[in-house]
Amino acid sequence: xxxxxxxxxxxxxxxxxxxxxxxxxxxxxxxxxxxxxxxxxxxxxxxxxxxxxxxxxxxxxxxxxxxxxxxxxxxxxxxxxxxxxxxxxxxxxxxxxxxxxxxxxxxxxxxxxxxxxxxxxxxxxxxxxxxxxxxxxxxxxxxxxxxxxxxxxxxxxxxxxxxxxxxxxxxxxxxxxxxxxxxxxxxxxxxxxxxxxxxxxxxxxxxxxxxxxxxxxxxxxxxxxxxxxxxxxxx
Amino acid sequence: xxxxxxxxxxxxxxxxxxxxxxxxxxxxxxxxxxxxxxxxxxxxxxxxxxxxxxxxxxxxxxxxxxxxxxxxxxxxxxxxxxxxxxxxxxxxxxxxxxxxxxxxxxxxxxxxxxxxxxxxxxxxxxxxxxxxxxxxxxxxxxxxxxxxxxxxxxxxxxxxxxxxxxxxxxxxxxxxxxxxxxxxxxxxxxxxxxxxxxxxxxxxxxxxxxxxxxxxxxxxxxxxxxxxxxxxxxxxxxxxxxxxxxxxxxxxxxxxxxxx
Ligand SMILES: Nc1ncnc2c1ncn2[C@@H]1O[C@H](COP(=O)(O)OP(=O)(O)OP(=O)(O)O)[C@@H](O)[C@H]1O
Ligand SMILES: [Mg+2]
Numbered sequence: 478x479x480x481x482x483x484x485x486x487x488x489x490x491x492x493x494x495x496x497x498x499x500x501x502x503x504x505x506x507x508x509x510x511x512x513x514x515x516x517x518x519x520x521x522x523x524x525x526x527x528x529x530x531x532x533x534x535x536x537x538x539x540x541x542x543x544x545x546x547x548x549x550x551x552x553x554x555x556x557x558x559x560x561x562x563x564x565x566x567x568x569x570x571x572x573x574x575x576x577x578x579x580x581x582x583x584x585x586x587x588x589x590x591x592x593x594x595x596x597x598x599x600x601x602x603x604x605x606x607x608x609x610x611x612x613x614x615x616x617x618x619x620x621x622x623x624x625x626x627x628x629x630x631x632x633x634x635x636x637x638x639x640x641x642x643x644x645x646x647x648x649x650x651x652x653x654x655x656x657x658x659x660x661x662x663x664x665x666x667x668x669x670x671x672x673x674x675x676x677x678x679x680x681x682x683x684x685x686x687x688x689x690x691x692x693x694x695x696x697x698x699x700x701x702x703x704x705x706x707x708x709x710x711x712x
Numbered sequence: 713x714x715x716x717x718x719x720x721x722x723x724x725x726x727x728x729x730x731x732x733x734x735x736x737x738x739x740x741x742x743x744x745x746x747x748x749x750x751x752x753x754x755x756x757x758x759x760x761x762x763x764x765x766x767x768x769x770x771x772x773x774x775x776x777x778x779x780x781x782x783x784x785x786x787x788x789x790x791x792x793x794x795x796x797x798x799x800x801x802x803x804x805x806x807x808x809x810x811x812x813x814x815x816x817x818x819x820x821x822x823x824x825x826x827x828x829x830x831x832x833x834x835x836x837x838x839x840x841x842x843x844x845x846x847x848x849x850x851x852x853x854x855x856x857x858x859x860x861x862x863x864x865x866x867x868x869x870x871x872x873x874x875x876x877x878x879x880x881x882x883x884x885x886x887x888x889x890x891x892x893x894x895x896x897x898x899x900x901x902x903x904x905x906x907x908x909x910x911x912x913x914x915x916x917x918x919x920x921x922x923x924x925x926x927x928x929x930x931x932x933x934x935x936x937x938x939x940x941x942x943x944x945x946x947x948x949x950x951x952x953x954x955x956x957x958x959x960x961x962x963x964x965x966x967x968x969x970x971x972x
Contacts, residue, residue: 522972546792548792562723564723564727577788
């Protein structure tokens, strides 16, 4: 259960998150949507503890997360931009993260699935952008955690890998996990999401299921529905 | 924290720049020892190189390392780890790798020159100590500055200015102050000002060990007069430790309040 109450975030004077209230308790897939700069990444980073809120509370499983770190054992996080140390090799990176988390995990299945066997001994600086994103994804899915927070996981993936990503997400959902992700690909959302949270300029302007968003806007395409909501709520 | 020290250390010790740094000290020390027959002169030359170069390199390395590992730090902080452990671990790994390159680079030639059998062993050890102290304190200053300033150019600029101020401007400023206030008793002022600069402190520490009045300089002579050489060295060491502890403390505070 992730509970966010009255969350405000500023970067300097820039008010980036405005009075965010969310209860994420039901297992399933949550899509956080919104235009560039609307605060999606900032919201995810607040949950994982990378940014400090100005006001409001975030709790995971009933415990406030401010200043603590143990709760991150329950969460896998995939950052929007993955940059790794240049000289490290892929398998060394995986080993390092396991060592830091103090947790055993078997990456071979994921390595197989994303077909990066031949890259596993390469240095990270020599990987293509897409392969790097696959490595990012392997790290994101490596540990068996009840929460997954994925910031634009599908960026620069080829269609084959995208299919595999869908498969993993659906499996995780069946296992009863909570998956929170951001994306700009609307048909992925239509296919994969149980809940939609729409952000605009740091405010939640819609939360609910797919049906609700169609019902509210009278539109049958998600892209249209989102545009309508954004236009209606924008200045 | 140990994991992060180990990781940063292993990462850095293999890097091209660390190896270059080691080779540099190896070559310079060998050259100085080879060309000068007088050990005291060699020690003084080494001291001057250590006092100028180590602060500069530590500042530059510290800033580069922080900014280069910026995004990876973000990924590591998303793991169940304490910010304090990660930041202090990274910094310690950095300071350790700088210290080891320097130590290995100057120790090998001195050993070949027979330093262990020489009466100058304590002087050599003091240079080593000063160099390690400066590596730790100056890279801590750079790390804290870089953490504070997300803007690379600004962070770099400020770090370099701190170096320039401590290594170049400071002595001139002290001199001007002492001349301006020459009617007043300024000895304690000079001592306090020396405490406030880790580079000056390291110089005084080595001078007190060498115990050559002619090289001592004004502040060195004052330290000797006030504390005697043993206490003087002990106090200098303690102050250098403060110069490591205070920036480290600031580093943790800045990191805890920072948005990654
Ligand atoms: N570290 C930071 N310092 C200052 N401002 C920031 C920082 N990170 C983000 N911002 C600003 O906060 C706002 C929200 O950024 P955020 O990254 O959360 O947007 P986003 O919804 O994830 O956008 P995108 O779809 O482009 O990923 C933007 O205006 C951005 O410029
Ligand atoms: Mg984003």
